[in-house]
Amino acid sequence: MKKLYTLFAVALAAVAMTSCFEDPGNETFFDGNQVEFADAKLPNGLAATFVRASETQTDQTEIGLNRVSTSAANAISVNIEVDPTSTAVEGVHYTLSGNSATIASGEFVGTFPVTVLTGNIDPSESPDLILNITSATGADIAANYGSITIRIRVICPSDLAGTWVFENGNVTTIEEIGTGNYVIANLNAMGGYYNQSFTLAGNFTDNCDKLELYGSEPTNGVKWRGSGVFDPATQTITWESVTDIEYNPDYSVTSIVMTRQ
Known part of the structure; x- marks a missing residue:
């Protein structure tokens, strides 16, 4: 008897669900x-x-x-x-x-x-x-x-894409992702912040050789911030300071130099 009641309840639920799906009165469309x-x-x-x-x-x-x-x-x-x-x-x-x-x-x-x-x-x-x-x-x-x-x-015209090397000898690349917008493949390669086994990208803008870090690193959520300048004569980027405002906002690495290869 208990099994019969169970089967009846399942069948009743199935009928109720079917009725909900098939009832045209429940369909709602945007008519504006x-x-x-x-x-x-x-x-x-x-x-x-x-x-x-x-x-x-x-x-x-x-x-x-x-x-x-x-x-x-x-x-x-x-x-x-x-x-x-x-x-x-x-x-x-x-x-x-x-x-x-x-x-x-x-x-x-x-x-x-x-x-x-x-x-x-x-x-x-x-x-x-x-x-x-x-x-x-x-x-x-x-x-x-x-x-x-x-x-x-x-x-101003901007062309910073290519291969760059930090003063510590670590090599990374810069890719243009929009007009005056770039991503450094591994800003963490600068050293002095996190363990260098971590690859942590960094986005920045270039406006007439004045650079600004922005955005959030996609893998770990690191939010690099800092300002820098590009020197066309020496083909170098100098970051005055770099800070991760998400996980370590009270610490900065200063005077980071990158040279184009």
Whole structure:
């Protein structure tokens, strides 16, 4: 009898589960139709970084637009305006060819072009351009993603990729992972910090020969921080100090020199 009750309970549970899965009344779909900036979700805005090679240089960056809908039957047109709190100045840091953009019928994405006046911008400047979708035809403006900050940044030409050797004779490599962004394969090879059997990478940026360590080492979570300079004449990098702020923030290694091979 006990076995019979057990079988009955299992069968009843299976029927209940099947009913839940098959009941169309429990199905939920997004039935809205919205438009948003594609990169508005980024916590620090969209980075638009360019290498400045001449005083007349211009570059174009495309600001993405998304249709948030299950249907793309109709076109969406949006008006886009510059927020008055922007620190980027039109005609100095950027120009716009218009103030509207369209996501075509049958498409889920579109773009809005911004021309960056790279040659006008000094690498020490940090202009931010804030754009707002002020009106839309064919869709509603997404509540949280109708505004975007474009961080316009200009750097000097940079070429630090290659093989490097520390003063202690340890060899490592530097790889470019983005515009002015690099990773040292093993910063721990500098010695004096952790046991040198550990391979601990380090990310850094180069802006006109001024270097800054940032980020988190992917394997062990070490967070190297420090500033350095690159000397083109001697082909050396000198780190004034290097600290791991995650595990050993009270200790630093100073005056670390790397020479290109």
